[in-house]
Amino acid sequence: MRKHRQRRNRLARTLVAAASAVSLSLLAGCVGEGVDLGPASSDRLVRAAIGGAPDQLDPHQTSSYFSFQVLENVYDTLVEPDENLQMQPALAESWDISEDQLTWTFHLREGVTFHDGSDFTAEDVVYSYTRIIDEELANAWRLATVEEVTATGEYTVEIGVSQPTPNLLTAIGGFKGMAIVSEDNAESGDIAQHPIGTGPFSFRDSRDGDYIWLESNPDYWGGAPAVDGVQFSYISEPTTAIAALRSGEVDWTDSVPPQQVEALSRDQAIALDTLVSTDYWYLAMNQDREPWSDERVRQAVAYAVDRDSIAQVVGYGTAVVNQLAIPETSPWYAAYDRYSLDPGQAQELMDEAGVSEASMDLMVSTDYPETVTAAQVIADNLAAIGIDVSIRTLDMATWLDDQDQGEFDALIMGWLGNLDPDDYYYAQHHSEGPSNAQGYANPDVDELLDAGRQELDEDRRRELYAEAATLIADDVSYLYLYNPSVIQAHAQRLTGYEMRSDRAVRFRDVNLEEDA
Amino acid sequence: MSAAPQNAAPASQTASSKVLSSPVLRFLARRLLYTAVVLLGVMVVVFALVQLVPGDPIRIALGTRYTPETYAALQAASGLDRPLPVQFFSYIGSALTGDLGVSFRNGAPVTLLLLERLPATLTLALGGLVVALLIAIPLGTLAALKEGGWADGVVRVLSQIGVSVPDFWMGMLLITLFSTVLGWLPSAGYTPFTQDPAGWLSHLLLPAVTVGLVSGAIMTRYVRAAVLDVAHAGVIRTARSKGLRRAVVLGRHLGRNALVPVLTIAGIQLATLLGGVIVVEVVFAWPGLGRMMFDAVSSRDYPVIQGAVLLIAVIFLLINLIVDLLYAIVDPRIRLA
Numbered sequence: 001m002r003k004h005r006q007r008r009n010r011l012a013r014t015l016v017a018a019a020s021a022v023s024l025s026l027l028a029g030c031v032g033e034g035v036d037l038g039p040a041s042s043d044r045l046v047r048a049a050i051g052g053a054p055d056q057l058d059p060h061q062t063s064s065y066f067s068f069q070v071l072e073n074v075y076d077t078l079v080e081p082d083e084n085l086q087m088q089p090a091l092a093e094s095w096d097i098s099e100d101q102l103t104w105t106f107h108l109r110e111g112v113t114f115h116d117g118s119d120f121t122a123e124d125v126v127y128s129y130t131r132i133i134d135e136e137l138a139n140a141w142r143l144a145t146v147e148e149v150t151a152t153g154e155y156t157v158e159i160g161v162s163q164p165t166p167n168l169l170t171a172i173g174g175f176k177g178m179a180i181v182s183e184d185n186a187e188s189g190d191i192a193q194h195p196i197g198t199g200p201f202s203f204r205d206s207r208d209g210d211y212i213w214l215e216s217n218p219d220y221w222g223g224a225p226a227v228d229g230v231q232f233s234y235i236s237e238p239t240t241a242i243a244a245l246r247s248g249e250v251d252w253t254d255s256v257p258p259q260q261v262e263a264l265s266r267d268q269a270i271a272l273d274t275l276v277s278t279d280y281w282y283l284a285m286n287q288d289r290e291p292w293s294d295e296r297v298r299q300a301v302a303y304a305v306d307r308d309s310i311a312q313v314v315g316y317g318t319a320v321v322n323q324l325a326i327p328e329t330s331p332w333y334a335a336y337d338r339y340s341l342d343p344g345q346a347q348e349l350m351d352e353a354g355v356s357e358a359s360m361d362l363m364v365s366t367d368y369p370e371t372v373t374a375a376q377v378i379a380d381n382l383a384a385i386g387i388d389v390s391i392r393t394l395d396m397a398t399w400l401d402d403q404d405q406g407e408f409d410a411l412i413m414g415w416l417g418n419l420d421p422d423d424y425y426y427a428q429h430h431s432e433g434p435s436n437a438q439g440y441a442n443p444d445v446d447e448l449l450d451a452g453r454q455e456l457d458e459d460r461r462r463e464l465y466a467e468a469a470t471l472i473a474d475d476v477s478y479l480y481l482y483n484p485s486v487i488q489a490h491a492q493r494l495t496g497y498e499m500r501s502d503r504a505v506r507f508r509d510v511n512l513e514e515d516a
Numbered sequence: 517m518s519a520a521p522q523n524a525a526p527a528s529q530t531a532s533s534k535v536l537s538s539p540v541l542r543f544l545a546r547r548l549l550y551t552a553v554v555l556l557g558v559m560v561v562v563f564a565l566v567q568l569v570p571g572d573p574i575r576i577a578l579g580t581r582y583t584p585e586t587y588a589a590l591q592a593a594s595g596l597d598r599p600l601p602v603q604f605f606s607y608i609g610s611a612l613t614g615d616l617g618v619s620f621r622n623g624a625p626v627t628l629l630l631l632e633r634l635p636a637t638l639t640l641a642l643g644g645l646v647v648a649l650l651i652a653i654p655l656g657t658l659a660a661l662k663e664g665g666w667a668d669g670v671v672r673v674l675s676q677i678g679v680s681v682p683d684f685w686m687g688m689l690l691i692t693l694f695s696t697v698l699g700w701l702p703s704a705g706y707t708p709f710t711q712d713p714a715g716w717l718s719h720l721l722l723p724a725v726t727v728g729l730v731s732g733a734i735m736t737r738y739v740r741a742a743v744l745d746v747a748h749a750g751v752i753r754t755a756r757s758k759g760l761r762r763a764v765v766l767g768r769h770l771g772r773n774a775l776v777p778v779l780t781i782a783g784i785q786l787a788t789l790l791g792g793v794i795v796v797e798v799v800f801a802w803p804g805l806g807r808m809m810f811d812a813v814s815s816r817d818y819p820v821i822q823g824a825v826l827l828i829a830v831i832f833l834l835i836n837l838i839v840d841l842l843y844a845i846v847d848p849r850i851r852l853a
Binding site: 049052053055056057063135137138140141189192193207208209210233234235236237239240241243244246247249367395396397398400401402404423427434435 | 691
């Protein structure tokens, strides 16, 4: 009996040990948690599900779309694009350009305050742009022609440029990466986690990997938002995001895969919208390698690729095929339809070039599954003209490495959020362009792109870019494939939300109806 | 008060000589030393590995377009412009003081980021383990006791299914049923226990069941095998022949003897779960270590990858240590020699 009791004691000790281990871990789990009841306690809160966590919240440093989905609602720029992507007054009420086109004067809105209560003045504009330029931050290239930024009055700012810069407004207002920040906030480093802006919502709280909670700014210059705030939670799995939307856990999401569009559009409780975006996806062939250096071979590929099939398999009817970069909704659209699916023509061009067979190392990225899908169609298409495609699927980091080192025959990628043609034609197709990995050089194109950079007459500028784009497509510097759609879904009780083709997500004008 | 330190000195001397003589503490000391060596090894290997993986963190952080000056500025700010040996030794140096550096992505201290994620990961791992044990112990024992019978067959088929079903699909199925159709449980997210215990539980249930079903299916097999081993050994026959009641035999003799291998596998399962159940975390938007590592690897955030691996290694070694200690308690024949 005594022995049994001892044993029992030992077993009891085991259990106690196990139990204390568990409770210790639970205790550890509680450390660092506040008693804040969290954002979920308000029913006037817009709950938005986005596809991933922002890397940081400093608008001048981040390049993450998830960050900008949040920051769009926290910050303002001097000017901002309207739904037709035309620049409209924001923190600047008006502006003039000097005769020589080298000085821009911006007249700022008065009475605007930052979320911490401090006044917004010309000094904040000077600080923000100087920070981007002097610290060589991510968007410094957008201000390449800016020589000086000076406050000439409390609410007047002058920007001096080295050459006429027609796209200055797009450069400083195209997206929130050029936001006006608070100097104290930026200098203290708090900006990366607790940004302070002048926008319709102020940062309230966040939990790493979980959510960011914004509160309405009652003093917003554009009028206080009707809702209490916005909670952005990160749901990277689209099926979960849609389940959460259907069960009423979230009010808005853009995690909607194209193949779900049809099923979701039948759900009466959900409003689903698609709108062709200014993003584009393309195939580029390495012109430093044989046989892709021969434009006839590239043109053969252009005739052999079935864009309609690609758009169908990646977009399920939501993507729009395009032979140039920009869709009809953009003011910079130009019509072009030289290439149609024509294997005969493709074969002729291959014969002309004297290439009977070739192998193509086609580089795509798992971070963008649409590139993998498109590559499979293209591989099938090109087999018909004797090109043997091997698809190399990489993560984005490795993909970028190989792109920079020219380690590819061809690649598929997208260019997102396109506003001004200088941004996406010069960088990718000028012989000196920083993103011209395919090694394209056409002096005529260079000349047109150089001229476009300085042409302030909008019609003339549009002609220059249409001409350049035509040459780019003729030479197949890029084989443009399609423009995808922005796809967003929200609960019917969320009203006043406007979807935008530049993918900016603005919640300042929304309202939440009482549950019907 | 002033007398206390004087008295304490000889006492602590006695204690230290006792320390060396106590087998448990000697065992602990040796294991801690061993742990330190392993951790150093882990640091070296992880540091080397992240450097070997292609992909440039600066390039990823900057996106598609930037100037060379921008690149250089960010490189200098992250310390990546220094020679590798310098980077390595400065990393080890700070890591020894608990400073795991700052994230390339947002400049936040890695230690803080890890601590922020740990509660969610602990919750899910322990929740999953509880579910797994609740499944594995009754089913595994039942199957073993009815070896070759229909109950055994059913359990074995169920466990085979459980092991084969992808946790991704299982999670989706549970979400569709319990969130979308029935509307009983939330489909995504995490609520800390301190903030709202009911919300904590309701958010935990689906992911914990998803994790637990897979883990439980694996453990059911181990429990069955362990119980079978013991049941076939002489101990049970001896106990029965001594006239002990069946319940006593099952609980005291069979249970205790079968517990050793089960503890091992439970420890390994727990450590694995703590390492992050990436897929389940992604499906349920669970803010745990697994997703953090996944994101860190995609952006080549070296300090976060290194810190997370180090933390998981520490947890793994710690759990192994606890399991070893538990062996000795459960089975006195095992000595901590």
